[in-house]
Amino acid sequence: MNILIINGTPKTGWEEYETRLDEAVGIISGEHDISHFRVRDMDINFCTGCFGCWTKTPGKCIYRDGMDEILSKYPSSDMLIFITPLITGFLSALTKKTMDRMIPIVLPYIKLFDGECHHPQRYENNPSLGLILYGGNSMDEAVGITFDTLDRLSLNFHANRTFKKTVGPEEIKEVLIYEISNH
Amino acid sequence: MKLAIINGSPRGRKSNSNRITEWMTSVMSENTEVTKVFAVDICKNSTLLKEIQGCDSFLVIFPLYTDAMPGITKELMESMYEYKNIFLGKQIYFIIHSGFPEASQSIVVEKYTKLFASLMGMKYSGGIRMGGSEALQIAPDNYFGKKKLVYEKLARNIENLEPFDYEATEYLSRTRKRGVIVRFILNHMNLNGMYWDRILKVNGVYERRFDRPYEIKKKD
Numbered sequence: 001m002n003i004l005i006i007n008g009t010p011k012t013g014w015e016e017y018e019t020r021l022d023e024a025v026g027i028i029s030g031e032h033d034i035s036h037f038r039v040r041d042m043d044i045n046f047c048t049g050c051f052g053c054w055t056k057t058p059g060k061c062i063y064r065d066g067m068d069e070i071l072s073k074y075p076s077s078d079m080l081i082f083i084t085p086l087i088t089g090f091l092s093a094l095t096k097k098t099m100d101r102m103i104p105i106v107l108p109y110i111k112l113f114d115g116e117c118h119h120p121q122r123y124e125n126n127p128s129l130g131l132i133l134y135g136g137n138s139m140d141e142a143v144g145i146t147f148d149t150l151d152r153l154s155l156n157f158h159a160n161r162t163f164k165k166t167v168g169p170e171e172i173k174e175v176l177i178y179e180i181s182n183h
Numbered sequence: 184m185k186l187a188i189i190n191g192s193p194r195g196r197k198s199n200s201n202r203i204t205e206w207m208t209s210v211m212s213e214n215t216e217v218t219k220v221f222a223v224d225i226c227k228n229s230t231l232l233k234e235i236q237g238c239d240s241f242l243v244i245f246p247l248y249t250d251a252m253p254g255i256t257k258e259l260m261e262s263m264y265e266y267k268n269i270f271l272g273k274q275i276y277f278i279i280h281s282g283f284p285e286a287s288q289s290i291v292v293e294k295y296t297k298l299f300a301s302l303m304g305m306k307y308s309g310g311i312r313m314g315g316s317e318a319l320q321i322a323p324d325n326y327f328g329k330k331k332l333v334y335e336k337l338a339r340n341i342e343n344l345e346p347f348d349y350e351a352t353e354y355l356s357r358t359r360k361r362g363v364i365v366r367f368i369l370n371h372m373n374l375n376g377m378y379w380d381r382i383l384k385v386n387g388v389y390e391r392r393f394d395r396p397y398e399i400k401k402k403d
């Protein structure tokens with residue numbers, strides 16, 4: 001299976017989680033093709049809201065940066081997993097800026113899907129969506145809101161399946177293996 | 184009173200967000216001192232937040248981006264948290280607006296704005312979520328007649344240090360029911376498609392509108 005991981009963890013404060021994640025990715029890579037991107041180590045600009053990715057260079061942002069590398073994995077991915085700690089009670093800015101830059105995967109046109117407006121997909125394949133939150137308790141309001149955001153995003157990104165989990169460092173490997181095998 | 188307008192749009196001064204806040208500031212009295220700051224500047228230099236130290240109220244406005252605030256707005260919020268002392272105990276208002284017509288698409292992020300206010304130790308004094316804001320790029324003010332008047336009412340709420348008026352909030356934030364005709368148009372007549380196709384043609388890339396630049400071409 002092809003798995004695309006977008007990791008929006010900031011540089012400091014989550015070292016134990018990150019070490020455990022690397023171990024888990026190392027193990028799973030034996031069986032699956034994993035592309036793991038740490039946004040903090042990449043040059044990824046904020047979306048400027050110009051819609052050039054729809055109207056000037058269809059399917060591609062008009063600016064060249066690390067997003068090309070991430071998006072080139074998208075059409076062949078079976079799963080897209082966002083990994084982030086909660087920062088001020090929500091997805092990190094690093095994670096959110098990457099999500100914004102993913103709008104070239106849909107078309108500009110608007111259609112009703114179950115009575116609500118969304119954009120049709122550009123690619124035939126749409127990976128399932130996952131969200132792994134470092135720390136956090138699934139009973140927390142912040143976690144609930146962040147999970148609900150992923151559910152909303154799955155409508156816009158036409159993902160047929162989603163999973164959302166909070167993890168402690170020692171659970172990362174187990175959760176990844178479980179979710180991948182249940183895909 | 185001193186009001187800070189915090190604009191979270193990636194389009195900065197040319198944003199729909201800025202146009203909405205201009206409707207509001209245009210009716211404010213001379214006694215209201217308004218300072219505007221923009222996420223596009225603060226993401227480069229977070230110390231700019233010191234410019235709004237001493238304000239009584241804070242109005243944060245941002246567009247919906249992939250079902251939440253734009254990344255640049257989230258970065259701004261993280262910076263605000265670092266400068267928490269500037270904001271502690273003060274009033275905060277939010278305006279969230281979305282391209283899609285359904286204001287309900289912003290319900291989840293609206294919940295987050297309330298949580299953010301409480302994490303900041305601020306007084307949440309009201310929030311608007313309005314659909315269909317991309318029309319602001321092309322339509323003249325009179326197209327938004329009633330909505331503009333309602334924003335003016337909200338401006339007075341802010342000046343009086345009171346929460347947003349309930350009816351005004353409901354009016355702007357409700358998801359309007361689509362009649363059979365509107366549903367038919369959306370499903371079959373492709374008016375919105377005509378809008379994008381026109382721009383694609385002007386840019387000379389209409390034929391490439393369905394391009395899949397990241398797809399790996401299969402070998403024959």
Ligand SMILES: Cc1cc2nc3c(=O)[nH]c(=O)nc-3n(C[C@H](O)[C@H](O)[C@H](O)COP(=O)(O)O)c2cc1C
Pocket residue numbers: 047048049050051100101103156192193194197198199200201245246247248249250251280281282283284288316317318
């Ligand atoms: C990257 C990107 C993502 C967007 N995501 C959404 C969305 O999820 N839902 C929505 O209703 N509108 C979405 N929009 C549309 C904006 O909310 C809309 O264009 C808004 O009017 C922009 O306001 P501004 O000029 O103040 O930035 C998105 C726009 C961009 C550029």
